[in-house]
Amino acid sequence: MHYDFAPLEGITGWVLRGVHRRHFPEADRYFTPFAVANQTRNFKTKEWEDLDPRHNEGVPVVPQILANRADEFLWAAEEIRALGYPEVNLNLGCPVPMIARKHKGSGMLADPEELDRLLDGIFEGLAKAGGPRLSVKTRLGTEDFGKTDRLMEIYRKYPLTDLIIHPRTQRDMYRAPADPAMFSRALLSYGQAQGACKPADLYYNGDLRTAADCAGIRERFPAIAGVMLGRGLLADPALIREARGGAPLGREELRDYHRDLLQAMRETLPGDAVTIGRMKELWLYLGENFPGGDWYLKEIRKAGNMTAYEAAVRSLFVNVPFRAAGSVFPQV
Ligand SMILES: Cc1cc2nc3c(=O)[nH]c(=O)nc-3n(C[C@H](O)[C@H](O)[C@H](O)COP(=O)(O)O)c2cc1C
Known part of the structure; x- marks a missing residue:
């Protein structure tokens, strides 16, 4: 069973991926948040930085592309391949209305025949270019x-x-929970459909928050290749280790992970205000490890400078009992 780290735009950039990899080296792959392919034929600076191989050394990364035209996708795929990545991923899931309205992300699913034409154009181009490999x-x-x-x-x-x-x-x-019954239906349709090529490896993604959740999916769908974990892994960075039968997350290792992540963010982001903003976003998830810690978590949310932020985090770790191993997270 493979375990991949899901892409979360604005959160799982190269800095978090690198720190996570050093502390919890169990993930098979990290998918980058999407880089947009459009008529400008250029990525944004932030996207180039995220894809920069020097920023991803030692981290198994699959870059993700958001596109709705084959020529634009192929431009992006070629740039990414030139950076040394043998595989790219196409985002057909982003639900943000501004993006979906442009028939990108999940917006491309409204018209399956348009999707068929897009994939046809993409695979024709990839066959001519000899790669990279593509997942969806x-x-x-x-x-x-x-x-x-x-x-x-x-x-x-x-x-x-x-x-x-x-x-x-x-x-x-x-909002609505991920629906394993619909996953089951999709597996069936995929299995019954005609295809001249080898079928893809299939992965489950959505609402897997504990090792028990992962085991449940494994048991229910023994034929799948793996699972992809997002918010559950942000909350519990040791989730993959535990799902593989290893030790659950410990308070001290979470403290060390947080310390190194904060340090890495400070070294790479433009100023404390931005760093604190990013860390607060992460606490939406990390906070789940401290049931009953609402008052302390609110102090973290209120922190207006680095001194206040660090004091609030210290206070949380000292005063609030860490969740029991294996406990079920409340829904964010
Ligand atoms: C803040 C946020 C940003 C996300 N950004 C991306 C993205 O860039 N690309 C993508 O494919 N999915 C993105 N997703 C979706 C996640 O990868 C994942 O599919 C979703 O959160 C369900 O999995 P989970 O319940 O394990 O988190 C994002 C989700 C959130 C909450």
């Missing part, structure tokens, strides 16, 4: 699951390396 991360529809079977038929036509399925619709955003 997808939701299962826009408004409802009515087109799931057709989407799976289309995916089966193409030589994708991996198909990572997040069983929600665009409309669900992150």
